[in-house]
Structures are given as structure tokens and as C-alpha cells.
Amino acid sequence: MASRFPLSRTALQAVVLAALSSDAAAQDAADSTRLDTVTVTGRSPTSSAAVGGFGDVPLARSPLQATVVTLDQLREGGGIGLAALTRYDASISDSYNAEGYWSNFVVRGFSLDNQFSYRRDGLPIDAETSIGLDNKASVEILKGTSGIQAGTSAPGGLVNLVVKRPDVNLRSATLGWRENGTVLGAVDLSQRFGPQQAFGVRLNVAAERLDPQTRDLEGHRQLAALAVDWKPGADTLLEAEIETSHQSQRSVPGFSLLGPRLPDANSIDPRINLNNQPWSLPVILDGTTGSLRWTQRLSADWKFVAHAGVQRLLSDDRLAFSYGCSKEGNFDRYCSDGTFDFYEFRSDDEHRDTDALDLHAEGKLTTGPLLHSLTVGALASRFKSRLQPRLDDGTIVGSGSIDGLTIIPTLPNLGLLPNTNLTQRSTELYLRDRIEFAADWSLWAGLRHTRLHRESVQTDGTEATAYDQSFTTPWLALSYAVSPGLMAYASWGEGVESAVAPNRDVYVNAGQALPAQRSRQYEFGLKRADRELDWSLTWFDIDKPLFGDVALPDGSLSFQTDGKERHRGIEAQAEWKAGSYAVQGSAMWLDAKRRGAADPTLDGKRPTNVPNRALKLTGSYFIAAVPGLNLQAGMVYEGPRMVLPDNSVSIPGWTRFDLAARYQQKVSATTLTWLLGVDNAADRRAWKEAPYQYAHAYLYPLSPRTWRVALQADF
Numbered sequence: 001m002a003s004r005f006p007l008s009r010t011a012l013q014a015v016v017l018a019a020l021s022s023d024a025a026a027q028d029a030a031d032s033t034r035l036d037t038v039t040v041t042g043r044s045p046t047s048s049a050a051v052g053g054f055g056d057v058p059l060a061r062s063p064l065q066a067t068v069v070t071l072d073q074l075r076e077g078g079g080i081g082l083a084a085l086t087r088y089d090a091s092i093s094d095s096y097n098a099e100g101y102w103s104n105f106v107v108r109g110f111s112l113d114n115q116f117s118y119r120r121d122g123l124p125i126d127a128e129t130s131i132g133l134d135n136k137a138s139v140e141i142l143k144g145t146s147g148i149q150a151g152t153s154a155p156g157g158l159v160n161l162v163v164k165r166p167d168v169n170l171r172s173a174t175l176g177w178r179e180n181g182t183v184l185g186a187v188d189l190s191q192r193f194g195p196q197q198a199f200g201v202r203l204n205v206a207a208e209r210l211d212p213q214t215r216d217l218e219g220h221r222q223l224a225a226l227a228v229d230w231k232p233g234a235d236t237l238l239e240a241e242i243e244t245s246h247q248s249q250r251s252v253p254g255f256s257l258l259g260p261r262l263p264d265a266n267s268i269d270p271r272i273n274l275n276n277q278p279w280s281l282p283v284i285l286d287g288t289t290g291s292l293r294w295t296q297r298l299s300a301d302w303k304f305v306a307h308a309g310v311q312r313l314l315s316d317d318r319l320a321f322s323y324g325c326s327k328e329g330n331f332d333r334y335c336s337d338g339t340f341d342f343y344e345f346r347s348d349d350e351h352r353d354t355d356a357l358d359l360h361a362e363g364k365l366t367t368g369p370l371l372h373s374l375t376v377g378a379l380a381s382r383f384k385s386r387l388q389p390r391l392d393d394g395t396i397v398g399s400g401s402i403d404g405l406t407i408i409p410t411l412p413n414l415g416l417l418p419n420t421n422l423t424q425r426s427t428e429l430y431l432r433d434r435i436e437f438a439a440d441w442s443l444w445a446g447l448r449h450t451r452l453h454r455e456s457v458q459t460d461g462t463e464a465t466a467y468d469q470s471f472t473t474p475w476l477a478l479s480y481a482v483s484p485g486l487m488a489y490a491s492w493g494e495g496v497e498s499a500v501a502p503n504r505d506v507y508v509n510a511g512q513a514l515p516a517q518r519s520r521q522y523e524f525g526l527k528r529a530d531r532e533l534d535w536s537l538t539w540f541d542i543d544k545p546l547f548g549d550v551a552l553p554d555g556s557l558s559f560q561t562d563g564k565e566r567h568r569g570i571e572a573q574a575e576w577k578a579g580s581y582a583v584q585g586s587a588m589w590l591d592a593k594r595r596g597a598a599d600p601t602l603d604g605k606r607p608t609n610v611p612n613r614a615l616k617l618t619g620s621y622f623i624a625a626v627p628g629l630n631l632q633a634g635m636v637y638e639g640p641r642m643v644l645p646d647n648s649v650s651i652p653g654w655t656r657f658d659l660a661a662r663y664q665q666k667v668s669a670t671t672l673t674w675l676l677g678v679d680n681a682a683d684r685r686a687w688k689e690a691p692y693q694y695a696h697a698y699l700y701p702l703s704p705r706t707w708r709v710a711l712q713a714d715f
Contacts, residue, residue, distance in 0.1 A: 147473025219249025
């Protein structure tokens with residue numbers, strides 16, 4: 001990966017294929033074959049959810065925890081990109097979520113891997129890019145270890161993007177404005193036609209002028225997406241879709257500690273952009289992604305699915321990078337007087353390509369008294385990054401200041417450093433089975449065997465490494481229907497992460513592959529669902545081995561496993577609807593600790609940038625006296641986070657309130673939906689997150705009070 005002294009960014013461009021699905025009934029067929037790996041379509045007792053390929057099982061009866069953010073929530077919440085997901089679930093929080101950069105998340109206290117923890121309609125993609133949501137129907141977050149769905153991934157979970165399909169007839173146009181001057185225009189057109197509505201087309205186009213509250217951050221983005229399908233018969237569904245996007249915008253460096261001191265968030269203007277030099281260039285993110293899917297009904301109980309996807313990413317990654325304080329000998333923070341060292345980072349023409357093919361069959365069979373819901377399949381994927389030497393030789397180009405007023409007019413001649421090219425090939429065989437062996441009992445089992453090949457080399461041909469590994473990840477759950485609306489379950493599962501020691505002379509094990517490290521999770525839960533109230537209560541226990549540099553007794557250095565992190569927590573979720581009122585909420589308490597670290601001073605410490613508790617609420621009320629008017633309110637609370645690995649500095653918890661109103665009216669044959677919202681209504685000043693990245697402590701402030709309006713016309 002490219003490293004922005006030490007940072008990194010992506011590459012986008014593409015070719016596309018992927019999507020085929022079938023069903024016996026026309027419209028019901030498309031819905032039931034929409035997503036294989038991670039699909040959750042609501043929380044009502046009857047809504048279907050095909051999570052992990054266990055069939056069309058309601059989420060309320062599935063032995064796992066997942067969050068689904070729907071298209072309506074994304075629209076009305078007014079969030080920008082994937083970063084908006086953090087307002088909906090207490091278990092999801094920010095992890096180096098900088099404006100102008102791709103989104104990063106912590107789930108259950110673990111940072112997701114942007115290369116291996118993201119799916120698009122169930123197929124793996126690289127999320128080191130800006131992901132537009134204009135053509136997405138929903139975003140799903142599966143929480144916990146994910147070895148049953150992915151060969152390698154972080155143990156926090158998986159994020160799956162569900163693409164809009166032509167499953168309805170609609171004409172929709174949206175115009176939106178956000179303070180200071182961000183303007184969005186988008187259209188969503190979908191039509192079914194032909195005999196028996198056999199053909200469908202859906203087009204999404206969006207263009208946005210970016211001018212947020214943060215200064216010196218003007219930019220623009222565009223997205224165009226086309227999805228088509230054809231049902232040549234009652235048992236066959238063919239689907240294809242393609243999406244292309246472009247974004248150009250500067251990114252925002254974080255603030256930091258000032259020597260030993262945590263700066264007062266009330267004294268920092270959150271609109272300051274430290275990347276405001278005259279030579280600062282925008283980050284360019286281009287991407288093309290597409291898929292083909294064929295679903296064939298084999299019998300009343302069985303179907304076959306072939307699903308192929310291609311992603312091409314191209315990026316130019318640039319930054320006036322603020323990092324450390326050489327004059328005080330501190331390279332993990334800024335200077336006591338508010339100044340810092342400036343570097344120029346530039347890594348242009350970065351290419352990242354992902355290809356995937358999934359083949360599977362799923363259906364039901366009976367063996368004696370046991371009813372099986374079975375899925376068996378194979379997933380082949382390839383990831384390839386091809387980068388160029390980067391402009392950044394470690395030379396300090398000047399000194400900046402946290403008031404954003406220091407300007408460096410000229411730059412010295414900088415040298416080039418090599419980047420790292422990576423190739424990965426993975427073949428995964430998987431089996432999943434839901435066994436109903438009694439009226440109220442079900443056993444859920446999964447097994448995935450992965451064969452992995454990875455190789456890397458510097459762009460100058462040095463430091464080459466290559467290795468092959470094979471491993472099997474199991475998952476097992478037992479559920480019991482206590483009553484028609486109440487379910488209890490227990491589950492256990494494993495995930496795997498793989499690493500190789502850097503091929504540098506400083507390491508005694510340079511270039512050697514480390515044994516694949518397994519994360520493990522235990523989870524116990526209760527779920528209740530009825531017409532008015534859904535709720536769940538979950539306890540989980542996850543441990544994850546850590547990789548790192550370890551000093552040996554003879555003074556040499558080894559890259560190896562360095563203890564583990566253990567995260568134990570309780571999650572609670574509820575959704576209540578009664579008449580004109582609706583309330584959703586989630587809460588999490590998390591006990592996360594480092595265990596067995598080679599450095600005994602870190603043993604028992606909390607990981608950085610992970611809140612130990614969180615509470616997130618949203619509510620809405622329909623005003624009977626004004627038909628069509630809906631008032632909304634939201635609250636987000638996140639607890640304290642550690643800034644440094646030794647836990648000597650922390651940021652306090654914070655609370656943010658958001659308000660909105662939606663008014664819907666009919667004008668002839670057109671439905672108009674007006675939205676007015678204000679985020680951070682109280683203009684709260686606080687440090688939102690404290691990512692410890694690239695051996696440096698960063699601080700990101702809450703965004704200031706921000707007004708937004710939008711008008712959607714459906715005709």
C-alpha cells in the first residue's frame with residue numbers, strides 16, 4: 001500500500017460485470033435472490049433476511065446481530081457517504097474518518113479492514129475509495145467475527161452494500177443543499193416493461209458540488225449507475241449492473257496533542273483545514289464497478305446462482321501532511337506551541353483491481369426427522385494493487401501551525417520513495433446448514449476452507465515476499481424459540497487474519513509468513529419481535545491476536561504476534577412504533593483490553609480510539625393537525641477514548657443532537673418531499689475521535705452546526 005509518510009490512499013477505474021438471479025414468481029423472485037452473503041431487509045417479524053446464506057429467515061429469528069441502514073434513513077439523516085453510518089448503531093464508530101478521504105469504521109471496538117471487510121451484493125470489493133450511495137438501496141453491517149462469510153477479514157464484522165435494482169416503477173429527482181455551499185442533484189429512474197414485465201432498467205445519476213463547512217475543501221463528485229434484468233422464464237433471472245464514479249477534493253489532516261497537553265476542543269475552530277497550502281492538490285478517486293448474476297430455479301426447493309464482479313479503482317493521493325515536532329524530538333504529536341512539521345505526500349496513478357466469482361447452490365432437504373436448509377458453494381477472488389514511486393522522501397518542507405495561518409510558498413526538490421505492490425489470490429469453499437431438529441430448536445452450522453496466495457514487492461523490485469496458506473473457519477449456533485415472538489441463541493465462530501514480516505534487514509524473520517492468526521467470538525442473545533416493538537440484547541466476547549515489532553533479548557527485532565486484544569461487551573437495540581410515534585435506539589457497553597503484550601507497560605491497557613460506551617437514539621412524530629408533516633430528532637453519545645497506547649491521555653465523551661422535519665405533499669400527479677435538518681443543533685464542540693495512526697496521535701473535532709435542505713419529487 002502507498003504510505004502518506006506514512007499515509008496511504010487508493011486507486012480507481014474499472015470494468016464491470018455481475019448479477020444474475022432467479023425466482024419462480026416474477027417480483028417475489030427478484031426480492032428473494034437479491035443478496036447471498038449479507039442481506040438484512042428489515043426488523044419486523046415477517047421481513048426476510050438472508051444473512052450468511054441461511055435462507056429466507058427473518059432477522060428476528062437469526063442467531064446473529066446486524067444493522068441495516070435503509071435508503072430512507074440515508075436520505076433523511078442527511079449524512080455524507082459511508083461515514084453517516086456511525087449515527088445509527090452504538091456498536092459502530094469512527095476510525096480515522098477524515099473529510100475528503102475514504103471512510104473507516106470501528107465495529108465492536110475493532111477497525112475494519114478496507115481491503116477485506118467490505119462486500120457489494122455479497123462479493124468482495126476494496127473500500128479504499130469514496131463510495132457513492134446514490135445507487136444503493138441499503139447498507140448492512142454484520143457485527144462480530146465473519147469467518148463464515150470471508151476467508152480473511154477483521155473480527156469486527158462486514159459491511160455490505162446493496163445495489164438498487166429495477167424492482168419497481170419510479171421517477172424520482174432530488175435537489176439538496178448543505179451549509180456552506182454543497183449542492184446535490186440526483187435522479188433515480190426505474191421501469192419494468194415487456195410481456196409479464198420481463199425486462200427492467202434502473203438508472204441513477206448524481207452530481208454534487210462539494211463546499212462543506214471546513215475551509216479550503218471545495219471539490220466535486222459524480223456518479224452514474226445502470227442496472228438491468230431479464231426474466232426469460234419463471235425459473236430464470238439474469239441481472240447486470242455497472243457503476244462509475246469520480247471525486248476530486250482535498251482531504252483534512254487531524255489536529256494532535258500539543259506536547260504533553262490535550263488541547264481544549266472549545267478553543268479549536270472545527271472549520272480549520274490544515275491542508276490549505278497553495279501547493280496542496282486534491283485527492284482524485286475514480287472507480288468503475290459492475291457485476292453479472294444468473295439465478296436458476298432447479299426445483300421447488302433448490303436454485304443455483306452464478307455471480308461475478310469486477311472493480312477497477314484509480315486514485316491520485318496527495319496531502320500537505322502534518323506530522324510530529326522535530327524541534328522537540330516528538331514524532332507522535334505536535335509541538336507545545338501549536339506548530340508542527342509539514343511534509344508533502346504525493347502518490348499518483350494508483351491502481352487497485354478486484355475480481356470475484358461466486359458459484360453456489362441452495363435449497364432444502366430432509367434426512368429422517370431433520371429439515372436442512374443447505375448452501376454449498378465456491379468463491380474465487382483476486383486483488384491486485386499496482387502503484388508508482390511516491391513523492392515523499394521524509395524531508396520536512398516547513399513548519400505549520402494549528403491556526404491554519406502559516407503558509408509555505410515554495411517547496412524544496414523532493415526525492416521519490418518506492419511504494420509496495422500487492423497481489424492476492426483466494427479460493428474459498430463453503431458449506432452452511434440450518435437444521436431444524438425439534439419444533440422450537442434449530443442448529444446453525446457453517447464451514448469455510450480458504451486457500452490463500454499473497455505476494456508483494458516494492459516498485460523498485462526490492463523486498464519481495466510471497467507465501468501460501470490454507471485454513472478452515474467454522475461457525476456454530478443454537479437457537480430456541482422461547483415463544484412465538486421471543487428467541488434465545490448462543491453462537492461461536494472464528495475468523496482469520498494473515499500477515500508476513502516485512503522483508504527488511506532490521507527483522508530477524510524478514511520476509512517470512514506468520515502463522516494465520518484466529519480471532520474467536522462467543523455470543524449469547526435474546527430477540528423479541530412483534531407488531532409494535534422489536535428488541536434484542538446481546539453479550540459477546542471476542543479475542544484477536546495482534547501483529548507487531550517485538551524486541552528480542554539479544555537486541556534484534558522480530559515481527560510477530562504480540563499478545564491479543566479481548567473485547568467483551570453488551571449490546572441492546574430496540575425499535576418501537578405506535579400510532580404517530582416511532583423510536584429507535586441502541587446502546588453498547590464495551591470492556592476492551594490488551595493482553596499478553598511484549599511490553600508489560602501496555603498489558604491491560606485499552607486500545608486507542610475505542611469508546612467504552614455509546615448510546616444512539618432517533619425518534620419521529622407525525623403531526624395529525626398537519627397531514628404529511630413529520631418531526632424527527634436524534635441523539636448520539638459516545639464515551640471517552642484513549643489517545644495514546646499507554647492510556648496516559650484520553651478525550652472525554654460527547655453528546656450531539658440532530659433535528660429534522662419532513663413534509664410530504666401531492667401536487668397533481670407529483671409527490672413532493674421537503675426536508676429541513678440541522679446537525680449538531682447545539683453546536684457542541686468536542687473531539688469526535690482520536691485515531692492513533694502511523695505512530696502518531698490525531699484528533700478530529702465534531703463538525704459544527706450544519707443546516708441542510710432537500711426537495712425530492714416523485715412523479
